[in-house]
Amino acid sequence: EVLLVESGGGLAQPGGSLRLSCAASGFTFSSYEMNWVRQAPGKGLEWISYISSRDSSIFYADSVKGRFTISRDNAKNSLFLQMNSLRAEDTAVYFCARYFVLRGVYYYMDVWGNGTTVTVSS
Amino acid sequence: DIQMTQSPSSLSASVGDRVTITCRASQSISSYLNWYQQKPGKAPKLLIYAASSLQSGVPSRFSGSGSGTDFTLTITSLQPEDFATYYCQQSYSTPRFTFGPGTKVDIK
Numbered sequence: 437e438v439l440l441v442e443s444g445g446g447l448a449q450p451g452g453s454l455r456l457s458c459a460a461s462g463f464t465f466s467s468y469e470m471n472w473v474r475q476a477p478g479k480g481l482e483w484i485s486y487i488s489s490r491d492s493s494i495f496y497a498d499s500v501k502g503r504f505t506i507s508r509d510n511a512k513n514s515l516f517l518q519m520n521s522l523r524a525e526d527t528a529v530y531f532c533a534r535y536f537v538l539r540g541v542y543y544y545m546d547v548w549g550n551g552t553t554v555t556v557s558s
Numbered sequence: 559d560i561q562m563t564q565s566p567s568s569l570s571a572s573v574g575d576r577v578t579i580t581c582r583a584s585q586s587i588s589s590y591l592n593w594y595q596q597k598p599g600k601a602p603k604l605l606i607y608a609a610s611s612l613q614s615g616v617p618s619r620f621s622g623s624g625s626g627t628d629f630t631l632t633i634t635s636l637q638p639e640d641f642a643t644y645y646c647q648q649s650y651s652t653p654r655f656t657f658g659p660g661t662k663v664d665i666k
Contacts, residue, residue, distance in 0.1 A: 471653065473602075480660045481594075481602060481645055486653035495653050531601055535653065542608040543649040544592045548601035 438462040438547050440532050445552030448522050452556070458515040458532030458549055466490075466510035469535035471545060472517050474528040474554075482528075485517065486535065500526075522556045529553050560584055560648050562658035570666040577633040579661045581646035586626045590650035593622055593631045596660075597642045605644075606631065633663075641665055 444456040458470070472485045485506040486495045494506055505518040515532050530552050533545035561584040571577050581591065593606040604613045606622035609629055619634045633640055646658040 469653070471655070481596075481647075481657040483653075483655040483657065497654070533602075538607065542590065542611075543652040543655075544604055544607040544647075545594075545602075545655075546604050546607075546613070548603070550601050 438534075440534065440547055440549035442530060442532055442549045442552035445530065445554045447555045447557065448519075449558055450523060450556055452522050453518070453520045454522065454554060456517040456519065456530055456532075456552055456554070458517075460513045460515065460534075463534075463547075465508075465513040469537075470508065470515045471533045471535055472506060472515075473531045473533055473545070473548075474526075475531070475551075476525070476528040479528075487515070519554070522554075524556050527554060527556050559654075560587065560651050560656050562646055562648055562656050564644075564646060564658040564661050566661060567659065568662040568664065570664055571636050572666045573636055573638055575636045575666075577636050577640075577663060579631045579644055579646075579663075581624075581629040581631070581658050583627045583629075583648055583650075587648045587650035589625050590648055590652070591622070591624065591629045592647045592649060593620075594645045594647060594657075595640075595642045596645065602645065636663070 439461045441459045484497045487506045503521045507516045532549045534547040536546040563582045589609040591609045594602040596602040610622045643660045643662045
């Protein structure tokens, strides 16, 4: 079974840090690009970061650029999101999602984890 | 940046109804449009990719159409398990995906 399981969420103070992890199983993790997507309470989905399969290419949404760092360890089938300088508006459920490329033309997120909740509050 | 809008933001429907949700992009995105379903407390689930291709395992009552800037998700004969929020997503500017604000489908 193809599975993604996030962990590492919790309560952080404004200005603090958290490191999220996403454990992959059931597929060849090193062959896939990956994303982080978040959802603030009662709000919609927001893409925040992407990493290529060999981490040679990385992108961030403007809302997190300079504060968050995406990384991966293909030997451990794991994806990470280091979150620094946290703000109240970073409060959200954070999902990792597999990036699928169809025929080199179409792109979508076909496998999602169940999410981990981050709360930023004093 | 490409902006996505959806209409309506919410709708009430009955089991068996035909439901149509519209998604519009701020610029042409060809067929680089995906649809996701999300139920409360759950992860999003891919329904449609490339505007009109049904993801494996998704019931055939779901269909997508459109290209350029205007897209539609249609659910024929709404089922109880279809009450959820639906999001469109553009992948034209991949990997900088943009989601629409969502359309909540609830029970009339």
